[in-house]
Amino acid sequence: MAKPALEAIELVKTYRGARKKPPLRALDGLTFHVPEGVVLGLLGPNGAGKSTTVKILTTLSRADSGTARVAGHDVIRDQDEVRRAIGYVPQKPSADPMATGIENLLLSGRIYGLSRSDAIRRATELLQRFGLEEAGGRQVRTYSGGMQRKLDVALGLVHRPRVLFLDEPTTGLDPEARADLWIEVERLAGEEGMTVLLTTHYLEEADRLAGQLAIVDHGKVVAEGTPEALKAELRGDSVSIELVDADTDGTVRTLLARLPGIGEIVVDGNTLRARVDSGATAVPAVLGALEEKAVPVTAVTVSRPSLDDVYLRYTGRSFRAAESADTEGMAA
Structure with missing residues:
Protein backbone atom coordinates (compact mmCIF):
# COMPACT_ATOMS: atom_id res chain seq x y z
CA MET A 1 0.00 0.00 0.00
CA ALA A 2 1.41 3.40 -1.02
CA LYS A 3 2.37 5.83 1.70
CA PRO A 4 0.14 8.89 2.00
CA ALA A 5 1.55 12.17 0.71
CA LEU A 6 0.44 13.89 3.92
CA GLU A 7 -0.05 12.32 7.31
CA ALA A 8 -0.89 13.92 10.65
CA ILE A 9 -1.42 11.72 13.68
CA GLU A 10 -2.74 13.03 16.99
CA LEU A 11 -1.11 16.45 16.69
CA VAL A 12 -1.31 18.58 19.82
CA LYS A 13 -0.13 22.19 20.06
CA THR A 14 -0.68 24.59 22.94
CA TYR A 15 0.35 28.24 22.93
CA ARG A 16 1.29 29.96 26.16
CA GLY A 17 -1.23 32.60 27.21
CA ALA A 18 -0.18 36.24 27.14
CA ARG A 19 -0.91 38.83 29.82
CA LYS A 20 -2.24 36.34 32.35
CA LYS A 21 -4.56 34.73 29.79
CA PRO A 22 -4.93 30.93 29.93
CA PRO A 23 -2.99 28.75 27.45
CA LEU A 24 -4.59 28.26 24.04
CA ARG A 25 -4.94 24.69 22.76
CA ALA A 26 -4.64 25.24 19.00
CA LEU A 27 -4.52 21.55 18.06
CA ASP A 28 -6.11 18.84 20.15
CA GLY A 29 -5.35 15.48 18.58
CA LEU A 30 -5.70 16.50 14.93
CA THR A 31 -5.43 13.53 12.56
CA PHE A 32 -5.76 13.01 8.79
CA HIS A 33 -4.20 11.10 5.88
CA VAL A 34 -4.02 12.36 2.27
CA PRO A 35 -3.16 10.25 -0.81
CA GLU A 36 -0.95 11.58 -3.59
CA GLY A 37 -2.56 13.83 -6.19
CA VAL A 38 -5.45 14.92 -3.96
CA VAL A 39 -6.50 18.41 -2.89
CA LEU A 40 -7.19 18.29 0.85
CA GLY A 41 -9.37 21.13 2.01
CA LEU A 42 -8.91 22.02 5.68
CA LEU A 43 -12.17 23.82 6.35
CA GLY A 44 -12.82 25.73 9.53
CA PRO A 45 -13.40 29.22 10.93
CA ASN A 46 -10.58 31.50 11.97
CA GLY A 47 -8.92 30.06 15.05
CA ALA A 48 -9.85 26.45 14.30
CA GLY A 49 -6.21 25.35 14.00
CA LYS A 50 -5.72 25.34 10.22
CA SER A 51 -2.69 27.64 10.05
CA THR A 52 -1.05 25.93 13.03
CA THR A 53 -1.38 22.63 11.18
CA VAL A 54 0.29 24.10 8.10
CA LYS A 55 3.15 25.53 10.15
CA ILE A 56 3.84 22.13 11.69
CA LEU A 57 3.70 20.29 8.36
CA THR A 58 6.01 22.83 6.72
CA THR A 59 8.55 22.60 9.60
CA LEU A 60 7.93 26.20 10.71
CA SER A 61 6.64 25.03 14.10
CA ARG A 62 6.76 21.90 16.25
CA ALA A 63 3.86 20.05 17.75
CA ASP A 64 3.90 19.36 21.47
CA SER A 65 3.07 15.73 20.68
CA GLY A 66 1.95 13.56 17.79
CA THR A 67 3.68 12.77 14.50
CA ALA A 68 3.50 14.15 10.98
CA ARG A 69 4.98 13.08 7.64
CA VAL A 70 5.12 14.90 4.32
CA ALA A 71 6.02 13.00 1.14
CA GLY A 72 7.09 10.14 3.43
CA HIS A 73 9.46 12.29 5.51
CA ASP A 74 9.10 12.95 9.22
CA VAL A 75 8.72 16.70 9.82
CA ILE A 76 11.08 16.60 12.82
CA ARG A 77 13.79 14.09 11.83
CA ASP A 78 13.84 14.87 8.10
CA GLN A 79 13.30 18.61 7.93
CA ASP A 80 15.62 19.20 4.96
CA GLU A 81 13.90 16.50 2.89
CA VAL A 82 10.48 17.91 3.78
CA ARG A 83 11.49 21.42 2.74
CA ARG A 84 12.81 20.19 -0.61
CA ALA A 85 9.56 18.32 -1.26
CA ILE A 86 7.13 21.14 -0.55
CA GLY A 87 6.01 24.49 -1.82
CA TYR A 88 4.45 26.92 0.65
CA VAL A 89 2.22 29.89 -0.07
CA PRO A 90 1.51 31.71 3.22
CA GLN A 91 -1.48 33.91 3.95
CA LYS A 92 0.49 37.13 3.58
CA PRO A 93 2.31 38.08 0.35
CA SER A 94 5.80 36.59 0.27
CA ALA A 95 7.33 38.38 -2.74
CA ASP A 96 9.72 41.32 -2.38
CA PRO A 97 7.55 44.30 -3.36
CA MET A 98 10.52 46.36 -4.52
CA ALA A 99 11.81 43.66 -6.87
CA THR A 100 10.21 42.72 -10.18
CA GLY A 101 8.19 39.58 -10.68
CA ILE A 102 10.93 37.83 -12.64
CA GLU A 103 13.57 38.89 -10.11
CA ASN A 104 11.55 37.26 -7.33
CA LEU A 105 11.22 34.05 -9.32
CA LEU A 106 14.89 33.97 -10.26
CA LEU A 107 15.96 34.43 -6.65
CA SER A 108 13.63 31.65 -5.51
CA GLY A 109 14.96 29.34 -8.20
CA ARG A 110 18.56 30.00 -7.24
CA ILE A 111 17.80 29.42 -3.56
CA TYR A 112 16.42 26.00 -4.49
CA GLY A 113 19.60 25.15 -6.36
CA LEU A 114 18.62 25.78 -9.98
CA SER A 115 21.34 26.96 -12.33
CA ARG A 116 20.92 30.49 -13.66
CA SER A 117 19.78 29.26 -17.06
CA ASP A 118 17.32 26.79 -15.51
CA ALA A 119 16.02 29.50 -13.14
CA ILE A 120 15.44 31.89 -16.07
CA ARG A 121 13.68 29.15 -18.03
CA ARG A 122 11.47 28.23 -15.08
CA ALA A 123 10.66 31.87 -14.24
CA THR A 124 9.64 32.56 -17.85
CA GLU A 125 7.49 29.44 -17.89
CA LEU A 126 5.69 30.40 -14.68
CA LEU A 127 5.09 34.00 -15.76
CA GLN A 128 3.44 32.69 -18.92
CA ARG A 129 1.44 30.10 -17.01
CA PHE A 130 -0.05 32.67 -14.66
CA GLY A 131 -0.60 35.37 -17.30
CA LEU A 132 2.08 37.65 -15.83
CA GLU A 133 4.39 37.94 -18.87
CA GLU A 134 3.73 41.65 -19.40
CA ALA A 135 4.06 42.39 -15.68
CA GLY A 136 7.20 40.33 -15.15
CA GLY A 137 9.50 43.35 -15.48
CA ARG A 138 7.48 45.54 -13.11
CA GLN A 139 8.00 45.94 -9.39
CA VAL A 140 5.62 43.73 -7.43
CA ARG A 141 4.36 46.72 -5.45
CA THR A 142 2.56 47.83 -8.63
CA TYR A 143 0.65 44.53 -8.92
CA SER A 144 -3.02 44.14 -8.08
CA GLY A 145 -3.99 41.80 -5.24
CA GLY A 146 -4.87 39.03 -7.66
CA MET A 147 -1.58 39.39 -9.53
CA GLN A 148 0.38 39.26 -6.27
CA ARG A 149 -1.34 36.04 -5.23
CA LYS A 150 -0.62 34.48 -8.62
CA LEU A 151 3.05 35.38 -8.17
CA ASP A 152 3.01 33.93 -4.65
CA VAL A 153 1.72 30.61 -6.00
CA ALA A 154 4.30 30.72 -8.81
CA LEU A 155 7.04 31.19 -6.19
CA GLY A 156 5.81 28.08 -4.42
CA LEU A 157 6.08 26.09 -7.66
CA VAL A 158 9.55 27.15 -8.84
CA HIS A 159 11.27 23.92 -7.72
CA ARG A 160 8.42 21.60 -8.83
CA PRO A 161 7.38 20.43 -5.34
CA ARG A 162 5.55 17.18 -4.68
CA VAL A 163 3.23 18.83 -2.13
CA LEU A 164 1.93 22.39 -2.21
CA PHE A 165 0.56 24.20 0.85
CA LEU A 166 -1.89 27.03 0.19
CA ASP A 167 -2.80 28.86 3.40
CA GLU A 168 -5.98 30.91 2.83
CA PRO A 169 -4.82 31.76 -0.71
CA THR A 170 -7.89 33.72 -1.84
CA THR A 171 -8.64 35.78 1.26
CA GLY A 172 -9.36 39.37 0.25
CA LEU A 173 -9.42 38.68 -3.48
CA ASP A 174 -12.21 39.83 -5.77
CA PRO A 175 -14.41 37.11 -7.35
CA GLU A 176 -12.57 37.17 -10.69
CA ALA A 177 -9.12 36.78 -9.12
CA ARG A 178 -10.44 34.06 -6.83
CA ALA A 179 -11.88 32.13 -9.79
CA ASP A 180 -8.53 32.36 -11.61
CA LEU A 181 -6.72 30.79 -8.67
CA TRP A 182 -9.35 28.08 -8.39
CA ILE A 183 -8.68 27.09 -12.00
CA GLU A 184 -4.94 26.90 -11.32
CA VAL A 185 -5.37 24.73 -8.22
CA GLU A 186 -7.62 22.35 -10.18
CA ARG A 187 -4.94 22.15 -12.89
CA LEU A 188 -2.19 21.36 -10.39
CA ALA A 189 -4.02 18.37 -8.97
CA GLY A 190 -5.82 17.22 -12.10
CA GLU A 191 -3.17 17.60 -14.79
CA GLU A 192 0.04 17.42 -12.78
CA GLY A 193 -0.97 15.04 -10.00
CA MET A 194 0.32 17.35 -7.28
CA THR A 195 -0.89 16.94 -3.71
CA VAL A 196 -2.31 20.20 -2.38
CA LEU A 197 -3.25 21.14 1.17
CA LEU A 198 -5.64 24.08 1.03
CA THR A 199 -6.77 25.89 4.16
CA THR A 200 -9.87 27.98 3.73
CA HIS A 201 -12.85 29.43 5.52
CA TYR A 202 -14.85 29.76 2.31
CA LEU A 203 -17.44 26.99 2.02
CA GLU A 204 -17.80 27.35 -1.74
CA GLU A 205 -14.03 27.16 -2.19
CA ALA A 206 -13.79 23.90 -0.25
CA ASP A 207 -16.76 22.47 -2.13
CA ARG A 208 -15.28 23.39 -5.51
CA LEU A 209 -11.64 22.37 -5.04
CA ALA A 210 -11.32 19.67 -2.40
CA GLY A 211 -11.15 16.05 -3.45
CA GLN A 212 -10.95 15.28 0.25
CA LEU A 213 -12.30 17.51 2.99
CA ALA A 214 -11.39 17.69 6.67
CA ILE A 215 -13.61 19.89 8.81
CA VAL A 216 -11.58 21.29 11.71
CA ASP A 217 -13.22 22.55 14.88
CA HIS A 218 -11.31 23.57 18.02
CA GLY A 219 -8.16 21.82 16.89
CA LYS A 220 -9.73 18.50 15.87
CA VAL A 221 -10.89 16.95 12.62
CA VAL A 222 -14.57 16.35 13.31
CA ALA A 223 -15.52 15.09 9.83
CA GLU A 224 -13.54 13.79 6.86
CA GLY A 225 -14.45 12.63 3.36
CA THR A 226 -15.27 13.99 -0.06
CA PRO A 227 -17.61 17.01 -0.07
CA GLU A 228 -20.25 15.03 -1.94
CA ALA A 229 -20.03 12.06 0.44
CA LEU A 230 -20.32 14.29 3.50
CA LYS A 231 -23.36 16.06 2.06
CA ALA A 232 -24.89 12.73 1.02
CA GLU A 233 -24.88 11.63 4.66
CA LEU A 234 -27.48 14.30 5.33
CA PRO A 305 -27.75 19.73 2.09
CA SER A 306 -24.69 22.00 1.95
CA LEU A 307 -21.31 22.03 3.65
CA ASP A 308 -22.76 24.43 6.19
CA ASP A 309 -25.31 21.73 7.05
CA VAL A 310 -22.45 19.23 7.38
CA TYR A 311 -20.64 21.63 9.70
CA LEU A 312 -23.83 22.10 11.71
CA ARG A 313 -24.24 18.36 12.10
CA TYR A 314 -20.73 17.73 13.39
CA THR A 315 -20.20 20.84 15.51
CA GLY A 316 -23.69 21.82 16.66
CA ARG A 317 -23.50 25.31 15.18
CA SER A 318 -23.55 26.90 11.76
CA PHE A 319 -20.32 27.85 10.06
CA ARG A 320 -21.20 31.55 10.19
CA ALA A 321 -21.91 31.33 13.92
CA ALA A 322 -18.59 29.55 14.48
CA GLU A 323 -16.71 32.15 12.44
CA SER A 324 -18.24 35.00 14.45
CA ALA A 325 -17.61 33.31 17.80
CA ASP A 326 -13.98 32.52 17.03
CA THR A 327 -13.31 35.98 15.65
CA GLU A 328 -14.73 37.56 18.80
CA GLY A 329 -12.68 35.18 20.92
CA MET A 330 -9.43 36.17 19.22
CA ALA A 331 -10.23 39.84 19.60
CA ALA A 332 -11.00 39.51 23.31
Missing part, protein backbone atom coordinates in the same frame (compact mmCIF):
# COMPACT_ATOMS: atom_id res chain seq x y z
CA ARG A 235 -30.77 13.06 4.02
CA GLY A 236 -33.73 15.35 3.60
CA ASP A 237 -33.66 19.12 3.28
CA SER A 238 -32.46 22.21 5.10
CA VAL A 239 -35.04 24.82 6.12
CA SER A 240 -33.94 28.37 6.93
CA ILE A 241 -36.39 30.71 8.67
CA GLU A 242 -35.78 34.45 8.96
CA LEU A 243 -37.54 35.81 12.04
CA VAL A 244 -38.51 39.43 12.62
CA ASP A 245 -37.30 39.17 16.22
CA ALA A 246 -34.40 37.04 17.45
CA ASP A 247 -35.34 33.92 19.40
CA THR A 248 -33.47 35.07 22.51
CA ASP A 249 -35.40 32.93 25.00
CA GLY A 250 -35.52 29.75 22.90
CA THR A 251 -39.31 29.78 22.52
CA VAL A 252 -39.28 29.27 18.75
CA ARG A 253 -36.64 26.58 18.94
CA THR A 254 -38.61 24.66 21.53
CA LEU A 255 -41.77 25.04 19.48
CA LEU A 256 -40.23 23.64 16.31
CA ALA A 257 -38.43 20.83 18.13
CA ARG A 258 -41.86 19.39 18.99
CA LEU A 259 -42.86 19.05 15.34
CA PRO A 260 -42.36 15.65 13.68
CA GLY A 261 -39.60 15.22 11.12
CA ILE A 262 -37.49 18.15 12.33
CA GLY A 263 -34.04 17.91 13.87
CA GLU A 264 -30.63 19.60 14.28
CA ILE A 265 -32.05 23.04 15.00
CA VAL A 266 -29.66 25.96 15.37
CA VAL A 267 -30.35 29.64 15.99
CA ASP A 268 -28.04 32.33 14.63
CA GLY A 269 -29.39 35.79 15.46
CA ASN A 270 -32.69 36.17 13.61
CA THR A 271 -32.08 33.07 11.50
CA LEU A 272 -33.27 29.63 12.54
CA ARG A 273 -32.11 26.59 10.58
CA ALA A 274 -33.24 23.01 10.84
CA ARG A 275 -32.76 19.66 9.15
CA VAL A 276 -36.07 18.16 7.99
CA ASP A 277 -37.12 14.89 6.41
CA SER A 278 -39.07 16.68 3.68
CA GLY A 279 -39.12 20.39 2.98
CA ALA A 280 -42.48 20.20 1.21
CA THR A 281 -44.06 18.65 4.31
CA ALA A 282 -42.18 20.56 6.97
CA VAL A 283 -42.63 24.14 5.73
CA PRO A 284 -46.46 24.24 6.04
CA ALA A 285 -46.24 22.69 9.50
CA VAL A 286 -43.54 25.14 10.59
CA LEU A 287 -45.41 28.19 9.29
CA GLY A 288 -48.65 26.97 10.88
CA ALA A 289 -46.99 26.50 14.27
CA LEU A 290 -45.36 29.93 14.11
CA GLU A 291 -48.58 31.63 13.01
CA GLU A 292 -50.48 29.98 15.86
CA LYS A 293 -48.02 31.51 18.34
CA ALA A 294 -48.03 34.87 16.51
CA VAL A 295 -44.33 34.65 15.66
CA PRO A 296 -43.65 36.97 12.67
CA VAL A 297 -41.53 35.58 9.85
CA THR A 298 -39.90 37.47 6.97
CA ALA A 299 -38.74 34.56 4.81
CA VAL A 300 -38.51 30.77 4.61
CA THR A 301 -36.18 28.91 2.25
CA VAL A 302 -35.67 25.22 1.52
CA SER A 303 -32.40 23.83 0.12
CA ARG A 304 -30.54 20.61 -0.37
